[in-house]
Amino acid sequence: xxxxxxxxxxxxxxxxxxxxxxxxxxxxxxxxxxxxxxxxxxxxxxxxxxxxxxxxxxxxxxxxxxxxxxxxxxxxxxxxxxxxxxxxxxxxxxxxxxxxxxxxxxxxxxxxxxxxxxxxxxxxxxxxxxxxxxxxxxxxxxxxxxxxxxxxxxxxxxxxxxxxxxxxxxxxxxxxxxxxxxxxxxxxxxxxxxxxxxxxxxxxxxxxxxxxxxxxxx
Amino acid sequence: xxxxxxxxxxxxxxxxxxxxxxxxxxxxxxxxxxxxxxxxxxxxxxxxxxxxxxxxxxxxxxxxxxxxxxxxxxxxxxxxxxxxxxxxxxxxxxxxxxxx
Numbered sequence: 001x002x003x004x005x006x007x008x009x010x011x012x013x014x015x016x017x018x019x020x021x022x023x024x025x026x027x028x029x030x031x032x033x034x035x036x037x038x039x040x041x042x043x044x045x046x047x048x049x050x051x052x053x054x055x056x057x058x059x060x061x062x063x064x065x066x067x068x069x070x071x072x073x074x075x076x077x078x079x080x081x082x083x084x085x086x087x088x089x090x091x092x093x094x095x096x097x098x099x100x101x102x103x104x105x106x107x108x109x110x111x112x113x114x115x116x117x118x119x120x121x122x123x124x125x126x127x128x129x130x131x132x133x134x135x136x137x138x139x140x141x142x143x144x145x146x147x148x149x150x151x152x153x154x155x156x157x158x159x160x161x162x163x164x165x166x167x168x169x170x171x172x173x174x175x176x177x178x179x180x181x182x183x184x185x186x187x188x189x190x191x192x193x194x195x196x197x198x199x200x201x202x203x204x205x206x207x208x209x210x211x212x213x214x215x216x217x218x
Numbered sequence: 219x220x221x222x223x224x225x226x227x228x229x230x231x232x233x234x235x236x237x238x239x240x241x242x243x244x245x246x247x248x249x250x251x252x253x254x255x256x257x258x259x260x261x262x263x264x265x266x267x268x269x270x271x272x273x274x275x276x277x278x279x280x281x282x283x284x285x286x287x288x289x290x291x292x293x294x295x296x297x298x299x300x301x302x303x304x305x306x307x308x309x310x311x312x313x314x315x316x317x318x
Contacts (some may be wrong), residue, residue: 104259121244148246152295167298170286175242175304176261176279 061133065203067098068130068180070200072206073197076185089180093130100129102178108171108208109182115162116181117155117208119147120173131203138207148172158209171208181208187214222257222278227312230282232305243309247301251313252284255302257294263306278307285306 022173028036042048071092075082089105090094105127108116120126121144137143147154151168155161162168171179182204189197192215204210224230234248256268260276267274286299293299 041316103261121246122242148301149290150294151299164296166298167296168286169299170301172244172301172303174244175264175306177258177304 006057008087014097033167060128063127063129063132065131065201065206066198067093067096067202068127068203068206069198070096070194071098071149071180072182072201073194075182076189076197077194082182087183098130101128102127102129104177106177106179108169108179110184110208112166112184115155115167115208116179117147117151118170118171118179118181119144121145122150122174124147125173125175125178127180127206128179131206135203137209155209158204160209160211180206183212186212186214221305222280224254224257224278224310224312226254226256228316229278230305230310231313232282233309233311237265237307239265241265244303246289247282247284247303247305250284252282252288255281255283260303261306269318270309272287279304280307280310280311281305 043053044051049197071085071089074096075085075092081092081095084095086107086109089107090100090102092107093105096128097164108118110116119138124134124139126138128134143154148170152162155168173179183201185197186200189200196215200212200215202210202212205212229251230253231251232243232247232249234243258279258281261279262272262274262276266272281302282305283300283302285297286295286301287293288296289301
């Protein structure tokens with residue numbers, strides 16, 4: 001297989017805050033060094049195996065934003081499904097054959113009067129089953145501290161201008177629940193299929209940091 | 219499951235119980251007053267689970283709704299902007315009704 005032209009530029013990006021290997025050309029932070037030391041001790045002592053760690057990481061990465069997008073698109077088309085999704089998001093995922101490992105999932109519905117945005121101020125709690133691993137911005141200290149204090153400015157920096165007539169609800173995902181934002185269906189989407197609608201819903205829409213694209217702006 | 223102590227709409231104060239370690243009540247909401255948005259179910263205490271103490275009695279978890287203007291001095295959004303988060307029962311106390 002031919003090497004992608006951009007491979008090299010991306011392979012050293014530190015965007016997941018979970019170093020899993022020692023790069024010989026990047027100095028480790030103290031915490032990264034601690035993490036690697038702890039990991040090798042746990043393996044040496046037989047508490048976990050390297051294979052178990054790798055499998056767990058694969059498991060964590062199974063989710064993808066497409067899962068949440070499928071659910072939201074179905075909810076846009078089927079009011080009964082939407083009601084079930086709001087009532088019990090885990091059960092609604094199971095209806096589509098999507099396995100979820102979160103204890104409890106909550107759907108936050110955007111309305112003409114309310115926009116929802118999700119943040120975990122304490123770490124990086126995230127609905128991984130439905131969205132995969134969180135993006136770099138979500139785990140950044142800047143987002144975690146500013147999304148709660150000045151959500152409107154943060155959203156503007158994402159290119160989302162929430163007018164004053166719309167209230168903002170910030171959801172700090174600080175304990176056992178995990179959240180998905182259900183954006184409003186964009187105009188100009190009449191007659192679109194579930195798959196076409198799902199393609200309008202990005203990961204950031206489900207975190208509340210973006211709005212679904214209009215069909216003609218894709 | 220135990221009967222939840224609070225119902226949606228109940229006014230509560232978030233406490234600062236001064237507990238160190240892996241606590242899930244962020245500093246910025248401590249001492250603040252809000253209303254119960256919903257009872258979320260009973261969960262094992264993460265303050266124990268973080269240290270390997272599994273199997274404890276589950277405790278009630280609530281979502282509490284706070285007004286942004288109560289949280290941040292000089293908040294620049296609208297007066298109706300809110301923040302919601304999850305607080306365990308032992309970090310909550312009933313709060314007096316708002317003075318009319």
